[in-house]
Amino acid sequence: xxxxxxxxxxxxxSIRRYLPQPVEKExxxxxxxxxxxxxxxxxxxxxxxxxxxxxxLKAKVSEKAFSGIYSTCRFAVQAPVLVLLMAKLDFxxxxxxxxxxxxxxxxxxxxxxxxxxxxxxxxLGLGTCWIGWFNxxxxxxxxxxxxxxxxVAIFSVxxxxxxxxxxxxxxxxxxxxxxxxxxD
Amino acid sequence: xxxxxxxxxxxxxSIRRYLPQPVEKExxxxxxxxxxxxxxxxxxxxxxxxxxxxxxLKAKVSEKAFSGIYSTCRFAVQAPVLVLLMAKLDFxxxxxxxxxxxxxxxxxxxxxxxxxxxxxxxxLGLGTCWIGWFNxxxxxxxxxxxxxxxxVAIFSVxxxxxxxxxxxxxxxxxxxxxxxxxxD
Numbered sequence: 349x350x351x352x353x354x355x356x357x358x359x360x361x362s363i364r365r366y367l368p369q370p371v372e373k374e375x376x377x378x379x380x381x382x383x384x385x386x387x388x389x390x391x392x393x394x395x396x397x398x399x400x401x402x403x404x405l406k407a408k409v410s411e412k413a414f415s416g417i418y419s420t421c422r423f424a425v426q427a428p429v430l431v432l433l434m435a436k437l438d439f440x441x442x443x444x445x446x447x448x449x450x451x452x453x454x455x456x457x458x459x460x461x462x463x464x465x466x467x468x469x470x471x472l473g474l475g476t477c478w479i480g481w482f483n484x485x486x487x488x489x490x491x492x493x494x495x496x497x498x499x500v501a502i503f504s505v506x507x508x509x510x511x512x513x514x515x516x517x518x519x520x521x522x523x524x525x526x527x528x529x530x531x532d
Numbered sequence: 533x534x535x536x537x538x539x540x541x542x543x544x545x546s547i548r549r550y551l552p553q554p555v556e557k558e559x560x561x562x563x564x565x566x567x568x569x570x571x572x573x574x575x576x577x578x579x580x581x582x583x584x585x586x587x588x589l590k591a592k593v594s595e596k597a598f599s600g601i602y603s604t605c606r607f608a609v610q611a612p613v614l615v616l617l618m619a620k621l622d623f624x625x626x627x628x629x630x631x632x633x634x635x636x637x638x639x640x641x642x643x644x645x646x647x648x649x650x651x652x653x654x655x656l657g658l659g660t661c662w663i664g665w666f667n668x669x670x671x672x673x674x675x676x677x678x679x680x681x682x683x684v685a686i687f688s689v690x691x692x693x694x695x696x697x698x699x700x701x702x703x704x705x706x707x708x709x710x711x712x713x714x715x716d
Contacts, residue, residue, distance in 0.1 A: 350536045353655050357569050357648060380709045384702055385541050386647070389664055391700045396716075397709040405712055451684055452639055453664050459643020460662075463570070464541060467651075471537050478644075480573055480637050493714055500635055516575045518568055525564045525581040528589055530677055532580075 356470050361515060363475025364423040366506035371429050375472045376401065376505070382468035386461035389453035395461040396497055398432040406430055412486040413502060421479050427504035432487070433462050434497040458500050465503065475508035540654050545699060547659025548607040550690035555613050559656045560585065560689070566652035570645035573637035579645040580681055582616040590614055596670040597686065605663050611688035616671070617646050618681040642684050649687065659692035 351359070380397055388394065400406045410425040424430065435454045462478065469476045479502045488499055523532075535543070560583055572578060584590045594609040608614065619638045646662065653660045663686045672683055707716075 350534075352534045353537060353540060353651060354566070356537060357566055357652075360569075360571070362571055377705070380705055382538070382541055384705055384708060385544075385699065387544070387546055387650075387662055389662075393703050393708065395708060398714060399709065399711045402712045449664060449668065451664060452636060455636060455639035456643040456646070456662075456664070456685065459640040460647040462640070463644040463647050466571075467537060468541075478571055478573075478640075480633060480635060480640070484633065491714065494716075497714070501640065515569065519577050521561070521564060521568055524568060524577065524579060525583065527583045528586045530582060530675065530681070532678075 351471055353467075356467050360466065360470045361475070361508075361512045362477040363504070363506075363508045363511065364477060365509040366427045366475065366504070367509050368426075368428065369507045371401070371474060371506055373401070375469070375474060376429065376431075378472060379465045379468045379474075382464040383461040386457070386464045388457035388460065392454070392457065394435045394437065394454040394457050396434040396436055397465075398434060398491070398493075400430040400432065401428070403428075408490060409487060412490050413482040415483065418481060418483050421481050424477065424479055424502065424504040427506040429505040431465070431503040431505055432491075432499060433458055433501040433503065434493065434499050436497055454498075455500065462501065462503070469505060473507065474505055475511070477504045479504060535655055537651075540651050544650065544654045545659070545696045546661040547688070547690075547692045547695065548661060549693040550611045550659065550688070551693050552610075552612065553691045555585070555658060555690055557585070559653070559658060560613065560615075562656060563649045563652045563658075566648040567645040570641070570648045572641040572644065576638070576641065578619045578621065578638040578641050580618040580620055581649075582618060582675070582677075584614040584616065585612070587612075592674060593671060596674050597666040599667065602665060602667050605665050608661065608663055608686065608688040611690040613689040615649070615687040615689055616675075616683060617642055617685040617687065618677065618683050620681055638682075639684065646685065646687070653689060657691065658689055659695070661688045663688060
């Protein structure tokens, strides 16, 4: 039986241990399709996904991404798939947004679309982790990513070896949500 | 029968026409709970939600938010509820993130949590619209939002009067996703 949205959200964990088992390409495509349909500022769709599922290339990318001061995210080396989340910035929405509103809307948009990917992966039994701490410069160079794309985040993707039983602690609703008046 | 994630994602539209019908508080709380469980950089949970559902206050806020050059989002005046999406920035993750990685992770995080809210609202039959174009300064002043919070976006929330039959056009999968090599 299909999972409800609440079940997907409650069940999702950031997964940091993966089985070597490869991930079916159809599942990755289903996650990308969920991301593709996300909303964005002025419908600009700034997101670009670079899926690294070739085992040799994946080994090279993860070596570049998660060495030295970036070793804290070294768990991602184990994941059979990495997905690089990039932004294409030549959009009116983003230039105007930063100038006038002070907000880089493309980051909100990548958060939205990226999370569609993550929720769909969870529904398909895959584990993911949003990673922001990696050697972007080395990865760009290795993969020859053109300057017009900003490399914002990496997802590790694979079948979880072990699932944390509990979510990391969350703030209570009273700490993060108020009605009609700021309460803090 | 509960909707699947795919159905929720495919059905969601940015709603710009609302019925005057008020929104049940339990539904807003369910959306907030979905947002509360979102992942974030270093589990920093920078999101804060200020729900404006008092009709008089809502009228004042929307007048401030959507006048003058911001009238292009005036449709939101009709919505019975506005939700202000704010970020609390005094977190290691955000200071380090901007300095070292060049990314304002709190914007990714607000995109993620905000979209949990939006997807849950869709499941509950509510319409929403992500709005980034509003007079943040005037809204801050009216609501006396402390400086420690950054006002990033507003959701309009309500029962749709009319649902666009089609989604706005999306790029094809080939335009936004590649395997092992950038194709553009």
